[in-house]
Amino acid sequence: MNNCTVREIFKGVDFSDADFNIAQSKFERISVKKGDILLIAGQSVPYQYYVEDGCMRTYHITDTGKDVTIQFAIKDWWISDYTAFFTGGKSVLNIECIQDAIVYRLAKQSMEELYVEVPGIESFFRIKMERFFGSFQRRILSDLALSAKDKYKTFLKAYPNIEKHIKNYHLASYLGITTESLSRIRHELAHE
Known part of the structure; x- marks a missing residue:
């Protein structure tokens, strides 16, 4: 792992040289190709992944x-089946690479060690999880209350740089609509 990436992953955490070396040693860099599957439903979930x-x-x-x-x-985001990761249960989610990626995986045991060895990292993860929880709650509320067009607009704000990299059916399934509805919404927005 290069020095820059540890500092990118843990923005806002002040590292001593010893802390930096500890944090750097806990991650494994992985190159993933489009179409590769990192996790299959039904498996145990020993890792979470940081997307570089x-x-x-x-x-x-x-x-x-x-x-x-x-x-x-996308870049600077984390991904896993968090319910299984934190509880030790089996995954109900799959993780797929949809654009060639460089990810850094962190084992649950390594994360627990970091909490003890570098206390600033525990605060970092707590804040990340609070934001993550808030984001998921907003998504649930938008799924319940927003029109398909408004859900699409919200998606574009949250993920401004990835629409061109994902397949229409992935985006439609994320929004809970059909690909035909997605095409209609895009057409309507293009003519507004």
Whole structure:
């Protein structure tokens, strides 16, 4: 792992040289190709991933076989099946690379060690999780209250640089609409 990336991952954390070396030793850099699957539903979840470059997504396959995108992760985002990661249960989500990516994986045990060895990192993760929880809550509320067009506009604000890198059906499944509805919404917005 290069020195720059540890500082990018933990923005706002002041590291002593010893803390920096500890944090650097806990991550493993992985190159992932488009189409690669990092996690399959039903597996244990020993890692969470920091995305340095590229695009990943988590998705769930319903009992009827429908593919539902839950999250996209682009540069400086984290991704995992967090329920399984934190509880030790089996994953209900899959993680797929949808654009060639460089990710840094962090094992749960390594994260726990970092909490003890570099206390500023525990605060960093607590703040990240608070924001993550708030983001998911906003998404649930928007799914309940917003029109399809407004959900799409909200998506564009949250992910301004990835629409061109993802397939229409991934975006439609994330928004909970059909690809035809997505095309209609784009057409309407282009003519406003």
